[in-house]
Amino acid sequence: MKKILFIILMWISHGVNAQELFCNVQVNASQIQTSDRKVFQTLQTAIYEFVNNTKWTDASVKNEERIECTFLINIKEKVSNDEYKASIQIQSTRPIYGTSYKSTMLNYLDNNFRFRYLEYQSLEFNENTNLSNLTSVLAYYVYIVLGLDFDTFSEYGGAPYYIKAQNIVNNAQNAREIGWKAFESDKNRYWLVHDLLDTRYEExxxxxxxxxxxxxxxxxxxxxxxxxxxxxxxxxxxxxxxxxxxxxxxxxxxxxxxxxxxxxxxxxxxxxxxxxxxxxxxxxxxxxxxxxxxxxxxxxx
Structure with a gap:
């Protein structure tokens, strides 16, 4: 009986402390001419596991409360053996109370996604340094998705996640890949999180x-x-x-x-x-x- 109770408690605990996202990841490499396409499948699997299996917050999240989102990665060019130019489209939704309707929170296409990846390479991320553009971009948009969702449940509830996204931007200021710097464009990763934290736009x-x-x-x-x-x-x-x-x-x-x-x-x-x-x-x-x-x-x- 004690053993059964223990299993039930473990199951409940697992449900309460689930990861925050339920993210569909799609990698499209139809524009790339190559005979070995397995690398793109392993990349898709690696990104899926990185986004969905990482605990991004300290919040207690039930499995049915996970935020549904989609990361669509379209690889446009193979620059070298392990480097690619791509775009990434991020879509996220929020369920509306008492209905089956899901309201779109984010639908954004980022055309400046350049990264390195070798087949079966582990995806590593550190909040305090820019280890790779691949994981920095992914983590950045995870925090934007989280921030927007939390903003809808409490006033300025997303602030902690916008700050984490801004920290990623700060760490990437010396990166050679574009999308992180203010002078490169007035609509990029720098300005998105800048606007979300700018007190002028607190409304x-x-x-x-x-x-x-x-x-x-x-x-x-x-x-x-x-x-x-x-x-x-x-x-x-x-x-x-x-x-x-x-x-x-x-x-x-x-x-x-x-x-x-x-x-x-x-x-x-x-x-x-x-x-x-x-x-x-x-x-x-x-x-x-x-x-x-x-x-x-x-x-x-």
Whole structure:
């Protein structure tokens, strides 16, 4: 009996302390001309194990609470025997309370992913130094995914993970690979975490929390109340836009949320639709044409 109880307790403990991510990893090397393609499968397996089997936080996470994400790596060029040029697309979602719906948190394509890898090479990462660009980039985006998710459950809850991501950026300032330095681009890994930690843009964290925890999580049961709080959350972004219309974090937010927002307001009252379309065309002008679909659907009824 004691043995059975011990096994049950061990099983419960394992469930509570599961790793934080449930990450689907895909490595596409169709553009590379080679007869030995096994190296790409071992790379995919190594990345999968690195991301999913590492304990990234001190948080207690149940298996069913793991954050679902996808890392899509498209290898474009084999530079040398062990070096590759690639892109990496990161997608993550957050489940919405009481529903089967999953809200997109991040959908970002990073075209500057250059790394070294030899078949069966172990992937090593150290928070205090830049051991390899492969693991630094992977760990960086893991912390961004974690930060965005934690931001939706408590105000500025993602801060510890953004700080870890920024530490990776700092460690990579002498790296020869691009994507880590401020002067290389105004939309890269440096600026993404910079914006997430910049006090000028603190409204973005209020937005992430109110949009999801106060708005989306009640939308299915209290539609009007939930939609009201989503509107108020989006209003928070007006301050970010007026401070810096080209802030990278605005693009990150709307690349993930634009289509969802259109669906949310497609059934709203006309006055709500008019208000949100006016707001969105101001703070996200790149998608202004797309947002006209909100009122167009209403007029077609």
């Amino acid at each position: 973005i964290h209020n937005c992430y929390y109110r949009y999801h925890r106060v708005g989306m999580d009640i939308l299915s049961e209290k539609t009007e109340d939930g939609r009201y709080d989503i509107t108020e959350a989006l209003e928070e972004l007006r301050g970010v836009y007026r401070d810096n219309p080209s802030a990278f974090i605005l693009k990150i937010f709307f690349d993930a949320k634009a289509d969802e927002i259109i669906k949310i307001y497609s059934e709203a009252f006309p006055n709500e639709q008019a208000r949100i379309v006016k707001l969105l065309t101001e703070i996200d002008p790149a998608n202004s044409t797309k947002y006209q679909a909100i009122t167009a659907q209403s007029k077609g009824k």
